[in-house]
Amino acid sequence: MSSLKQMALWPRYLRLACAALLAVLLLALAWLAQLGELVARWQAAQAQTQALRDAHGQAQARANQLPRLRAHHSEVAATLxxxxxxxxxxxxxxxxxxxxxxxxxARGLRFELFKPGVPAPQAHYVAMPIAVRVRGGYHAIGAFMADLAYLPRIVTVHDLAISSGKEGQPTLDAVLRAYRLPDAQEQQAMDNSKPAKGAARAAKASTPPPRPLVPFVPRDYSASDLPDPFGAAGSERPASAGVAAPDPRRVREPLESVALAGMAMVGSLRQHGRLDALLQANGRLYRIAAGQYLGPDHGLVTAISEQAIAYREVAQDAGGAWRERRGSLALQVAGAAVKEADK
Known part of the structure; x- marks a missing residue:
């Protein structure tokens, strides 16, 4: 206490110096008390700065890819x-x-079922299922599947199953899907069923990026030289069993789906020294030249005169061997097919 009383007797400058020192000590203590909070704020600011730098780097990388993305967008739009x-x-x-x-x-197949189903609207198109059952040669079925890929419209094959059908010939059961654009009513129904913009944006954000479009290249059926797994392909018969079997890869002509009894030669036409026959079938008029095919049994036109069409057919007998037979269609006699005896 005596020392404190004596401090009051100190000179004025000494008392001011002590007061200033005490204030500095108090400020130092207060700063030390807030030092931990300041350090935490500084570390948070550093982390935020690093995150902003990373985001800027990613944005810069995306900006550098913008020309490529624009080119890819144009390519996708053209493909679509x-x-x-x-x-x-x-x-x-x-x-x-x-x-x-x-x-x-055209492949010589016989349709036992061809039943279009109920159209199913999708996001941007309408799919029509078609239940089919066809019967014919195994390789002819394979060639038919390959021919679908060459159609100018998109047709896909689903639920394919092949079994041994009547007369030992394979039977194909499948569901074909043909696709078309929606009409006005279907498009309106699709638009009404779309989710709201917010939900659509959220769904789009959660959807993984689409896979790159790979161009579809159709391919020919190239397995006709392999053995028929059903063991009933006439093309595998030895030559000694009869004449050579017809080529299963040959593209069938329109008149090969019409029976000879439904055809009639109604005239002929000579042009540039060549004589062609005028054949009426299914209410239509066809111009036929030598070397063309007609009838379901690979009927090859061998000669044409003003009075008749001569042809040669190749068909299987009861034993499975290929046999040749010849016949003719006389002028204006519908279905007058006079066939010679089998060789």
Whole structure:
């Protein structure tokens, strides 16, 4: 206490110096008390700075890829436009179904079932299932499947199953899917069923990026030289069993789906020294030249005169051997097919 009383007697400058020293000590203690909070704020600021730098780097990388992304977007848009051109409209579906049927008939197949189902609208198109059952040669079925890939419209094959059918010939059961553009009512229903913009944006953010588009290249059926797993292919018969079997890879002509009894020679036409026959079938008029095919049994036109069409057929007998037979269609006599005895 005496020392404190004596401090009051100190000179003025000494008392001010002590007060200043005490204030500095108090400030130092207060700063030390807040030092931990300041360090935490500094570390958080450093982390935020690093995150901003990383985000800037990623944005810069995306900006550098912008020309490539624009080019890819243009390529995808062109591919999508090309694919949409392969989708027919509803009024063009009848022609597509006819093309599928003709592709099977051209390979010598017989349709036991061809039943279009209920169209199923998808996101940007409408899929029409078609239940089919065809019967014919194993390699002819394979060639028919390959021919579907060459159609100008998109047709896919699903639920394919092959079994041994009647007369030992394979039977194919499958579901074909033909695709078309939606009509106005279907498009309106699709638009009404779309989610709200916020939900669509969230769904898009959670959806993984699409895979790159790979161009589809159709391929020919190249397994016709392999043995028929059903063991009933006439092309595997030895030559000694009869004449040579017809080529299963040959593209069948339109008149090969018409029976000879439904044809009639109604005239002939000579042009540039060549004589062609005028043949009426299915209410239509066809111009036939030597070397063309007609009838379901690989009937090859061998000669044409003003009075008749001569042809040569190749068909299997009861024993499975290929036999040749000849016949003719006389002028204006529908279905007058006079066949010679088998060789």
């Amino acid at each position: 436009a090309s694919l949409e051109q392969q989708l027919p409209r509803q009024q063009e579906m009848a022609a597509l179904l006819s093309a599928i049927n003709q592709a099977g008939l």
